[in-house]
Amino acid sequence: MSDETHDETSLVERARGGDADAYGALVKRYSRDAVRVATAITGSVGDAEDAAQTAFVKAFLALDRFRAGAPVRPWLMRIVANEAKNSRRSSQRRERLAERSHERYCVIAPSAEEGAIAGVTTTELLRAVGRLDHRDRSVIAFRFFAEMSEAETALALGCPVGTVKSRLSRAMARLRAELATDLPAAGGEG
Amino acid sequence: MTIDSPLDPLESALVDLASRIDLSDVDAFTAVTMVRVRRGRDDERRRRTFSLVRGQHGRQLLAVAATILLIVTAVLAIPRSRDAVADLLGIDGLRIRSGEVPPTSVPGSPIAPSSTVPPSTVAPSSVPTVTGGAVFEATVVGRDFRLGSEVSLAQARTTLPALRELTSSYGPPDAIYLGDRPPGLVSFVWRARPGLIGSRSAPTVGLVVQQYPSSGDMGFFLKTLTSDSRAQEVVVENGKGYWVEGSHSIAYVGAGNAFIEDTVRWASNALVWAGNGVTYRIESSLSQSEAVALVASLR
Numbered sequence: 001m002s003d004e005t006h007d008e009t010s011l012v013e014r015a016r017g018g019d020a021d022a023y024g025a026l027v028k029r030y031s032r033d034a035v036r037v038a039t040a041i042t043g044s045v046g047d048a049e050d051a052a053q054t055a056f057v058k059a060f061l062a063l064d065r066f067r068a069g070a071p072v073r074p075w076l077m078r079i080v081a082n083e084a085k086n087s088r089r090s091s092q093r094r095e096r097l098a099e100r101s102h103e104r105y106c107v108i109a110p111s112a113e114e115g116a117i118a119g120v121t122t123t124e125l126l127r128a129v130g131r132l133d134h135r136d137r138s139v140i141a142f143r144f145f146a147e148m149s150e151a152e153t154a155l156a157l158g159c160p161v162g163t164v165k166s167r168l169s170r171a172m173a174r175l176r177a178e179l180a181t182d183l184p185a186a187g188g189e190g
Numbered sequence: 191m192t193i194d195s196p197l198d199p200l201e202s203a204l205v206d207l208a209s210r211i212d213l214s215d216v217d218a219f220t221a222v223t224m225v226r227v228r229r230g231r232d233d234e235r236r237r238r239t240f241s242l243v244r245g246q247h248g249r250q251l252l253a254v255a256a257t258i259l260l261i262v263t264a265v266l267a268i269p270r271s272r273d274a275v276a277d278l279l280g281i282d283g284l285r286i287r288s289g290e291v292p293p294t295s296v297p298g299s300p301i302a303p304s305s306t307v308p309p310s311t312v313a314p315s316s317v318p319t320v321t322g323g324a325v326f327e328a329t330v331v332g333r334d335f336r337l338g339s340e341v342s343l344a345q346a347r348t349t350l351p352a353l354r355e356l357t358s359s360y361g362p363p364d365a366i367y368l369g370d371r372p373p374g375l376v377s378f379v380w381r382a383r384p385g386l387i388g389s390r391s392a393p394t395v396g397l398v399v400q401q402y403p404s405s406g407d408m409g410f411f412l413k414t415l416t417s418d419s420r421a422q423e424v425v426v427e428n429g430k431g432y433w434v435e436g437s438h439s440i441a442y443v444g445a446g447n448a449f450i451e452d453t454v455r456w457a458s459n460a461l462v463w464a465g466n467g468v469t470y471r472i473e474s475s476l477s478q479s480e481a482v483a484l485v486a487s488l489r
Contacts, residue, residue: 017414017416017437017438017439018231018416018419018436018437019416020224020227020228020231023224023227024220024224024227027220027223027224027227028216028217028220031213031216031219031220031223032212032213032216035211035212035213035219036208036211039211040208045211048211049219052223053219053222053223053226054226056223056226056227057223057226057227057229057230058230060227060230060231061230061231061234105213105214105215105216105218105219105222106211106212106213106214106219107211107212107213107214108210108211108212109210109211109212120203122206122207122210125203125204125207126207129204140204144201144204144205144208145204145207145208145211146208147205147208172200172201175200176200179200
């Protein structure tokens with residue numbers, strides 16, 4: 001067991017015992033991953049922030065069901081993705097507020113230049129991800145937004161590693177198709 | 191970065207996009223999140239307390255009358271610091287400490303199960319029943335709580351001749367187990383029901399009464415308190431005992447401190463005491479006075 005894994009196990013055990021500080025350390029460690037995954041799912045940094053925070057609350061209340069010794073990140077990110085999905089659904093039902101009055105911490109840094117694909121801005125790419133179905137968004141979010149390994153992604157999705165590969169391949173193909181619809185010249189790499 | 195193979199342009203674009211999504215102030219975000227976490231935890235506690243009070247309303251008057259059995263001799267607030275070196279308190283066969291949950295020999299699984307077994311004091315039963323949507327399976331409870339094998343009352347008494355039965359209004363236990371850690375461990379288990387509410391860690395188990403011989407070096411249970419639990423020294427049946435309130439974990443430490451069995455978490459209250467070479471442990475969501483009333487019904 002690596003030091004980091006041991007440390008995580010210790011934090012989880014302490015958090016399970018009601019130690020809020022220990023849980024706070026886990027929140028801090030995975031907050032960036034959480035808002036990135038939630039942004040990929042919701043398509044909005046504002047909704048993502050709410051979803052990530054709500055997910056952390058739900059995870060804390062569900063610590064008793066966490067399997068001792070298991071990796072924390074896939075378990076947390078799965079909860080984040082589910083909560084982001086719920087948030088997206090409710091967001092679509094309500095009138096979305098253009099401006100939010102309270103402070104937000106989650107931001108998207110402006111891009112000074114075009115990204116790796118000619119003609120596709122970060123906003124357009126995020127929108128294209130947002131048009132995918134939840135299964136596709138989830139696997140892309142876990143692999144590229146949280147940079148989770150295939151093994152971690154498999155844990156988060158609850159499927160074999162081989163399924164992660166095939167699911168990711170299909171998701172990427174659909175994403176390319178979405179981008180091609182918007183910008184025929186983009187995504188030509190295949 | 192855990193993506194090993196070279197990225198194609200679209201994959202690179204996604205990673206680039208993700209890297210642009212950030213938190214302007216991680217500490218502030220964490221602090222705000224933890225406010226919500228604490229609020230959620232408090233809401234959950236209030237919700238549980240409310241349902242507990244509703245369920246026990248009728249029994250509280252009866253329980254109050256029984257409190258004279260138990261005389262509080264000292265109130266010991268266990269230090270809250272998570273770094274505190276263990277302060278071992280205890281009785282024969284059971285130690286209490288604050289601090290970290292002890293390490294486990296094998297990664298343990300969280301307690302999930304749920305509730306009910308047909309009343310059986312004569313023969314084991316593995317037929318599950320459903321109560322309020324939760325399923326109690328005697329074999330699952332025995333396994334998850336490391337209680338041992340399901341046995342009849344007669345079988346349990348053969349191993350522990352000093353075994354006492356509960357003559358309370360809860361009736362006979364729904365399952366009886368015989369374990370070997372420590373040797374001779376007998377556990378009576380009642381499923382959760384109105385008036386016997388399961389805990390978060392064991393939603394289908396309403397009451398556990400354990401008895402085991404505690405003379406000699408037979409190992410002991412190690413009860414580890416959490417930051418929101420406390421132990422109170424009490425006198426039970428003219429002997430030393432402890433009332434433990436709040437979530438805690440239980441591990442079994444073998445004879446000669448040889449090993450530590452996996453820990454089992456409890457989110458309930460416990461009354462423990464020892465007398466005549468036997469250690470008793472009551473785990474439930476019952477209040478202190480209700481637990482004392484149970485002691486009075488032991489025959």
